[in-house]
Amino acid sequence: MDNTLLSLGHGYSARALAARLIPQGWRVIGTTRSAEKQDEIARTGVEPLLWPGTDLRPLLQEVRHVLVSAGPGPDGDPVLAALGPDIAAIAPRLRWLGYLSTTGVYGDHKGAWVDEQTPLTPATKRGQARVEAEAAWQAIPDLPLHIFRLAGIYGPGRGPFAKVRRGTARRIIKKGQVFSRIHVEDIAQALVLSIARPDPGAIYNLCDDDPAPPQDVIGHAAELLGLPLPPAEDFETAEMTPMARSFYAESKKVRNDHAKQALGWDPQFPNYRTGLAAMLKNDI
Numbered sequence: 001m002d003n004t005l006l007s008l009g010h011g012y013s014a015r016a017l018a019a020r021l022i023p024q025g026w027r028v029i030g031t032t033r034s035a036e037k038q039d040e041i042a043r044t045g046v047e048p049l050l051w052p053g054t055d056l057r058p059l060l061q062e063v064r065h066v067l068v069s070a071g072p073g074p075d076g077d078p079v080l081a082a083l084g085p086d087i088a089a090i091a092p093r094l095r096w097l098g099y100l101s102t103t104g105v106y107g108d109h110k111g112a113w114v115d116e117q118t119p120l121t122p123a124t125k126r127g128q129a130r131v132e133a134e135a136a137w138q139a140i141p142d143l144p145l146h147i148f149r150l151a152g153i154y155g156p157g158r159g160p161f162a163k164v165r166r167g168t169a170r171r172i173i174k175k176g177q178v179f180s181r182i183h184v185e186d187i188a189q190a191l192v193l194s195i196a197r198p199d200p201g202a203i204y205n206l207c208d209d210d211p212a213p214p215q216d217v218i219g220h221a222a223e224l225l226g227l228p229l230p231p232a233e234d235f236e237t238a239e240m241t242p243m244a245r246s247f248y249a250e251s252k253k254v255r256n257d258h259a260k261q262a263l264g265w266d267p268q269f270p271n272y273r274t275g276l277a278a279m280l281k282n283d284i
Contacts, residue, residue, distance in 0.1 A: 002095075003027060005195075006056075006063045008079050009070030010041060010048075013100060013153065016188035017067065018046050021195075029059065057086050064095040065195060068137075072129040080136050091143040096198045098191060101149045103180060103205060105131050109252040111176050116149075116203045116258050123249045144200035148190065151207035151254055154272075155184030159279050160221040164230065169222070171215035172248070174235035179214055180207035180254040183269040193263040204259040210271035211253035217272050224280050 003026045007014045010030025018028040022045045030041050031051035038048040060083070070078050080087070104127035106114045122128045137145055163169040190206050215232065222229050235248060259265045269275035
């Protein structure tokens, strides 16, 4: 089972990784909470498992590589809640365990730069839950843990084009607001490199080289489509859901130098302009 990956919470980023590993001869087993999604996952060459609902303990005794994509819920990390003692028992036998976290753990830095050494001061409940989840994974002795802090993810099926085409895109303007982003294919590339060269305890920020205000991305998408620029709305007076508004609680620029140096990672999409152009070329 050396070339088998167990993907716990087989979501968007995990699927991009599987698409790279399977052609290399890997077996990928992905869990899902939805019985309806099993056929969809199987069509990608991944072996679907309904979980919760399947006993994963025998499988944990065999695999050497694990990817955890499932985020924390109200009761903490769902994987550790269900399988914590079992994972602790096999930790010394694992070669690599990747945990997909978020740059939200750094909190708000008013547009300043952060890196992996920046203290964790989350500004939202979601960010705090991630900090607690990271700490819980780090507390497992002998676990070959690799934490990947992901910026805002975009890629095929996840981008601004659909909203711009529908005329529902909004350019919310908040002075000084800036976000970092990452194309899903660049996440997959970094994970492949890490699996090939495990470094237990490592933490990597995965983001592109060009943090930018959100309204710039929407505006560029409209320009690429040849459509009118969506109207600008002031953040203070714009009608937004509490969830949408919470994303504006943090403003920071994230450095990716460590991932580049340690992994030899060279993002294919170093900024949102190259990423959006590639998505439009493939009409996605």
